Amino acid sequence: MVDAIAQSAGFMGPVFSSALLIPLVVGAGAAGKGAGIATPVAIIIAAVGVGGLGWIIAAYSRKIHAAGALYDYVTDGFGKRVGFVAGWLYYGCTLLLSAAIVLLVGGITSGFLQSSYGVNVPYWVIDLIYAALLFALLYFGVKISTKAQLLLVSMSALLVLGFFISIIAQGGHGGNTGRPFVPASSSDGWTGIFFGIIYAVLLFVGFESAANLGEETANPKRSIPIAILGSVGVVTAFYVLAAYAQDIGFGLNMTKWMSSPAPLFTLGAPNDFGTSVLLDFLNIVVILDIMAVGVGAAVSSTRGLFAMARDRRIPGPFATVSKRWGTPVNAIAFQVALGVAFVVLVRLDNGVFALHGAPQYFPFFAWVVGLGGLGLVVVYATIALGAIRGLRHHTNPLGLAIAVVLGFAVAAGGIFGSVYKAAAPDNQWIFYIIGWVAVGTALTAWNLRHQNHSVTARALEAIPDLDLSESQPAQSTL
Numbered sequence: 250m251v252d253a254i255a256q257s258a259g260f261m262g263p264v265f266s267s268a269l270l271i272p273l274v275v276g277a278g279a280a281g282k283g284a285g286i287a288t289p290v291a292i293i294i295a296a297v298g299v300g301g302l303g304w305i306i307a308a309y310s311r312k313i314h315a316a317g318a319l320y321d322y323v324t325d326g327f328g329k330r331v332g333f334v335a336g337w338l339y340y341g342c343t344l345l346l347s348a349a350i351v352l353l354v355g356g357i358t359s360g361f362l363q364s365s366y367g368v369n370v371p372y373w374v375i376d377l378i379y380a381a382l383l384f385a386l387l388y389f390g391v392k393i394s395t396k397a398q399l400l401l402v403s404m405s406a407l408l409v410l411g412f413f414i415s416i417i418a419q420g421g422h423g424g425n426t427g428r429p430f431v432p433a434s435s436s437d438g439w440t441g442i443f444f445g446i447i448y449a450v451l452l453f454v455g456f457e458s459a460a461n462l463g464e465e466t467a468n469p470k471r472s473i474p475i476a477i478l479g480s481v482g483v484v485t486a487f488y489v490l491a492a493y494a495q496d497i498g499f500g501l502n503m504t505k506w507m508s509s510p511a512p513l514f515t516l517g518a519p520n521d522f523g524t525s526v527l528l529d530f531l532n533i534v535v536i537l538d539i540m541a542v543g544v545g546a547a548v549s550s551t552r553g554l555f556a557m558a559r560d561r562r563i564p565g566p567f568a569t570v571s572k573r574w575g576t577p578v579n580a581i582a583f584q585v586a587l588g589v590a591f592v593v594l595v596r597l598d599n600g601v602f603a604l605h606g607a608p609q610y611f612p613f614f615a616w617v618v619g620l621g622g623l624g625l626v627v628v629y630a631t632i633a634l635g636a637i638r639g640l641r642h643h644t645n646p647l648g649l650a651i652a653v654v655l656g657f658a659v660a661a662g663g664i665f666g667s668v669y670k671a672a673a674p675d676n677q678w679i680f681y682i683i684g685w686v687a688v689g690t691a692l693t694a695w696n697l698r699h700q701n702h703s704v705t706a707r708a709l710e711a712i713p714d715l716d717l718s719e720s721q722p723a724q725s726t727l
Contacts, residue, residue, distance in 0.1 A: 250468075253459040253476035255399035260455025260545030263484045264405040264538035267491035268513035268531075273448040274492070275507040276441065281670075284445025285503040286428060287435035289492045291445030292452070296485040298659025299453045301652040302629055303481045305636045306457045307474035308644045308652075319457065319628060320556060326635020330693050333562050335631050337689030338682070340553030342624035343458075343546050344587060349617040350543030351588035352595060354379045356610040357539060361532045372610055376592045379540070380585050387547055387581045389574055401541035405534035406487065409513065412531065413494035416522050421497025429496045436503060447666025450659050452488055454622050455542070456481050457629075458549040498522060547584050554580035562696055591617070602674055620678045623667040627682065630660035 274291055276283025284291035309322045319339050324332025355376030362368040417425065428434045435441040459476040462469075498516045499506040509515045517523035517531045555577035558567035571578045595601055595613050602612040633656035640649055668679050 250472040250475060251399065253462050253472050254480050255402065256462055256545055256548060257456050257459040257476055257480035258484060259399070259402050259541040260458040260549065261453060261480070261484050262455070262538050262542035262545075263402070263487045263491075264409050264535055265542055266452045267409065267488060267495075268535050268538075269511055270448075270452055271488075271492055271495060272507045272509060272512060273451070274445045275503060276437075276444070277507040282437050282441050282444040283448065283507065284442045285435045285437065285507075286496060286501050287430075287432055287442055288445060288496060289429045289489050290432050290435070291442050292449045292485070292488050292492055294442070295446045295449035295453070295659060296481065296488075298446075298655045298662075299450065299456060299481055299485075300478070301655030302633060302660065303456060303477050304648065304652040305633060305640070305656055306460055307477050308640050308649070309632075309636070310460050310473035310477070311470045312640070312643050319460065319632060320553060322460075322632055322639065323628070323635050326632070326637070326639035330690075331631070331635075333557070333693040333696070334686055334689040335628050336553060336557050336562070337692070338624050338686055339628040340550050340557065341685060342621040342628075343550035343553065344584060345617050345624075346621040347543055347546035347550055347584055348588040348591045349614050349621070350539060350546060351376050351380050351383070352591055352610045352614045354536065354539055354543065355592070356608055356614070357532075358536050360608065361529075361536065365529055365532070372608070373592050373596050376610075377589065379543075380588050380592075383543060383547060383588070384581060384585045386544055387551060387584070388571065388576055388578060401537040401544075405538040405541070408530060408534050410487065410490070412513075412517065412523070412527070413491050416494040416498045416516065417490075419522065421494070422500035423497065425497060426501070428501065429493050443662070444666065446659070447662045449488075450626065450663035450666075451622050453481065453484070454625050455545060455549070456484070458545055462548075462552070547581075551577050551580040551584050554583065562693070616674055619667065619675055620681055623664065623678050624682055624685070626660050626663040626667070630657055630664065633657040633660060 271288065274284055274288050276285055306319075306322065309325070313321050313325060320332055320336025323335035326332075327335075352372075355372040355374070355378075358375045359370055359372035362370055432439065432442055435445075437444070457477060459480070460473055462473070495506060495512045495516065498521075499509070499512070506512065513531055513535065514528065515521065517528045519525050519528070523531070554563065554567045555570070557563045558565055558580070567577065567580045567583070569579045570576060591613070595610055600607075600609045600612050602616060604612060633653050636649060636653055636656075668676070671678065
């Protein structure tokens with residue numbers, strides 16, 4: 250159960266999200282709107298919707314426990330065609346997210362070493378070292394990878410939690426107040442809170458990934474639901490506390506808050522609530538948490554590739570497992586190779602997209618993460634709708650209805666927030682998603698047609714040869 254909790258919590262990356270993504274909820278998104286001072290309210294409402302999705306996935310995990318869990322859940326609700334396309338989209342996006350993390354780990358670490366110690370190590374060198382470490386963690390067993398996640402998440406979360414509590418104890422700039430929990434505090438009212446909710450959903454991406462360990466968990470019917478719902482609850486409390494601490498840390502100044510690219514580092518600077526030593530520690534723990542996110546995404550994607558290959562939806566070699574360790578070795582190799590390919594692409598093409606003063610690795614990383622996050626939220630919406638049919642005889646009807654409404658609403662909001670007024674190159678996300686879904690649809694049609702032909706051929710081979718001799722004219726006529 251502890252390993253399963255580490256998988257979901259590690260994929261969400263609470264320290265990473267609270268350090269870098271909360272300004273989107275405040276109002277730093279492309280639409281220019283957000284919850285502002287009332288950001289904790291937006292996070293709580295988003296958590297309720299994510300809780301609805303978690304309830305659905307927890308209920309499914311009691312019915313189905315498989316390595317490609319979400320792919321199987323959608324199949325149960327909508328059938329093989331939609332199920333495969335959902336798996337194609339979901340695990341394609343987790344592949345992208347995990348590969349993008351390889352870029353970020355090297356970039357953040359290289360920048361930290363340069364700024365704090367004057368040590369110049371190119372980001373791509375650190376990327377390749379992390380890629381080798383990632384392969385080892387995945388190859389030598391899920392217990393090793395989840396234990397690594399648990400260690401990384403725990404160390405980073407405890408230190409950052411202590412820092413946020415210290416800000417609250419000091420009263421921030423202006424003292425403690427209940428205004429962050431009052432919806433009217435949002436300068437844009439409920440409209441701003443709505444946009445904040447849209448971005449707050451992205452803080453929880455990956456909460457469901459413990460379900461992918463259903464085949465490797467001793468008691469999945471008990472452990473997986475507790476892991477999913479428990480990790481959502483714990484991370485929600487962390488996010489709310491982090492948002493409140495940042496809120497008062499910036500003196501309830503929405504403009505200053507959302508203009509900070511990394512609020513955790515801003516508040517941890519020596520001229521604010523931290524010291525140079527603390528700032529170094531904060532940089533280190535954020536790097537550790539980013540690594541945990543990468544491991545969580547990679548565990549999810551490699552198990553998904555294995556499951557779809559085992560079901561003959563993608564090439565069979567992806568279902569190959571290590572004879573000694575039982576891990577999907579080809580899927581792991583593909584995942585790590587994709588991360589290395591991203592590093593080479595960004596290095597050779599000088600960032601792929603326009604840099605605008607950003608480090609070479611960052612524009613492509615941000616674009617890929619946005620694309621992957623949008624794809625996962627689309628799958629969340631599909632799971633919520635499919636549960637109406639898939640779970641109708643397996644759980645409480647009223648609870649199911651409430652969970653479907655909450656889960657679909659928050660997923661639909663996340664989709665809207667990802668595409669509304671998106672600027673280039675982010676406005677390309679939706680077209681890549683549509684194109685990828687179209688390829689998956691064509692592939693599943695080909696697979697089903699090929700399987701039907703194979704079944705027909707085997708059936709004809711099973712029919713005994715007919716004796717068409719003259720002594721049996723009736724059979725000859727037939």
